Amino acid sequence: MNITLERLYQLHRGELPETEAAALRTRLAGDADLRAEYARITSISTALEASVAPSFGPYFSDRVLRRIHDADAPMQAASPVMLPYEALRWVFVRVAFGVLLAVVGFSVVAGVQAKPGESFVASVFGLPSATERDETALPLLDATVLMPFVNVEASAARP
C-alpha cells in the first residue's frame, strides 16, 4: 500500500481513526524508509509551527480602528439626506435669525431709542405705525386733498 505524505501528517496530528493509526504505526516500526519520511514530516510540521508569526506588530488594533473610523466618518456625514422643503426651511430660519441679529446689532450700535408712543420697529426703521387707532387719528386719504382734482374733472366735463 502506498502511504501518502498526507496520511503520515494525519498520523502526526492524531487525525486518523485508531485502527488505521495502529496499522500505520506497525508498518512504520518495520520500515526504516517510511520512518525517515515520518520523521521529516514531523520535523517540517514542528518547524512550521515554530515559525508562526504571533502578531502584526505593535499598535495593530489602533491601526484597524483608525481605518474603520475613517471609513465611517464620510458615510456618517453623507448619510442624512435633506429634503427640499427641509433645505428651504434651513435657509429661511437662518436668514430670519441673521436679519434679527442685524436689526438688534444696528439699534445697539446706532443708539436707537424708542420715542414715547412709538414702537421699537418704527423707531429703528423709521416707518409710520399703521394701527387702527392711527388711521382714525390721521386718515391717509383726506377729502380736502382730493378736492382740486375732482373740481378740475368736473369743469372739464362742462360744455
Added chain:
Amino acid sequence: MLIRQVRHGETWAYRVLVERYEGQVAATVIGMLGRGPEADDVGQETFIRFYESLDRFRGEASVGTYLTRIAINQSLKALRKQRSWTRRFIPRSHLATPPPDPADTVTALDHLDRREREALVTQAVQALSPKHRAVVVLRMLQGLSTNETAEALGVPPGTVMSRLSRALASLKGSLAALDIRPGDADLSS
C-alpha cells in the same frame, strides 16, 4: 457577547476582538505573504471586512474560522494582484525564486539556530505556489482539518489532500537542511 456589543457600536469591544484574534489572522496572512507592510495591510483589511459583515455573521462558524476564511481569501487576492503587477513590470528572468537547494544548505546549515531555521522555513513556504501555500498555512499553521480547509478554499477535500502531499514533498526537499534522522520519529502519538 462581544459581537453583540460591537453591533451596538461599542468600539472598545471591537478592539478586544481584534487583539484576541490578531495572532490567528497574523499566522494566516504572514504565512501567505511573509512579513512586511503588505501583510499588515491585508491583516487590517481582514478585520475591516469582518466589521462590515458583522450583520451577516450568524455564528455558524466560530469567529476564528470566519476570520481565517477572510484572511486567506484576502491573502490570495493580494498574491494575485502582486503576480499580475510583477508580470507586467518585471522581466520573466528576474521572477524565478527557486526554493533553497538542499545540496547547498545541508553542509552550511548543519547547526541552525532558531532564527536561521525560521528564515529557512519561511523561505521554503514562500517558494510554494499560492494554492499549495494556502493548504500548508491552513492545515499546518492554523491546524484546520481537511474538510475545514476544503471549505475555506472552496475545493473538494481530495484536492486539499493531494495539494498537501505535493506541498510536503516540496518542503521536504527545501528543508533538507533541518538535519532529521529516522530515529527522531516519535511513533507514540
